[in-house]
Amino acid sequence: MSKRGYHHGNLRQALVEAALVLIREKSPQGFTLTEAARAAGVTPAAVYRHFEGREDLIAECARQGFVIFADLMEHAYESGQPSALASLSATGRAYLAFARNFPGHYMAMFESGLSLNADPDLCTVANRASAVLERAARDLSRHIPEAKRPPVAMVSAHIWAMSHGVVELYTRGAPGARVPFPAEDLLETGIGIYLRGLGLIPADA
CATH class of the missing domain: 1.10.357.10 (Tetracycline Repressor, domain 2)
Incomplete structure (x- = not known):
């Protein structure tokens, strides 16, 4: 999966888009929150400013x-x-x-x-x-x-x-x-x- 990275704008939606790609490639159970953060170009800690955890995402x-x-x-x-x-x-x-x-x-x-x-x-x-x-x-x-x-x-x-x-x-x-x-x-x-x-x-x- 290519890393698009997050640069500006809506981080919450960027994480959703990253998760959708991971879900499609690995299944809903097959990816981690860290992978979603990496795909969006942010640290795992940044995810928790928008989502309580992977299930919430x-x-x-x-x-x-x-x-x-x-x-x-x-x-x-x-x-x-x-x-x-x-x-x-x-x-x-x-x-x-x-x-x-x-x-x-x-x-x-x-x-x-x-x-x-x-x-x-x-x-x-x-x-x-x-x-x-x-x-x-x-x-x-x-x-x-x-x-x-x-x-x-x-x-x-x-x-x-x-x-x-x-x-x-x-x-x-x-x-x-x-x-x-x-x-x-x-x-x-x-x-x-x-x-x-x-x-x-x-x-x-």
Whole structure:
């Protein structure tokens, strides 16, 4: 890893950027605070003026990642309107694109072992992203009598789990190496089968 060094400006953000590179190269558990400080061109002591420790630094990487992630998911959902199904498909593509384009953030968010509930700020921004999927589930089920609608939290959790599974199995490492299908197609068909099974979309949708 090349050492960019910190010269002026926002040291806190410089440390975040350094950590993101280290997370991407070594995993969230594979780097030390000293390495992050060295990559930013400062002493380890300087880090403690901005972060309580390595976990706090990773949490900030995750928080910024969730902000980007939620912005992308919200934009994707709006781009598919007025069709709820098109909007949901767009959020699936946005999920995969985020994992590809922001791997350091993604790993800090989902592979660092952070407890979202233990950090109110982290929980708030994470909930923004999940709210998009809950909105999709709610919009897709409007044609079903309220008493028979599946719980939106359950539907959104299942869709999130499918999206995460496709990322972990088919977009990390060597994309497409395990199956001859694009990750986007795998996710879209999987979600389609799931939604048809719930009766949220017709069989020919």
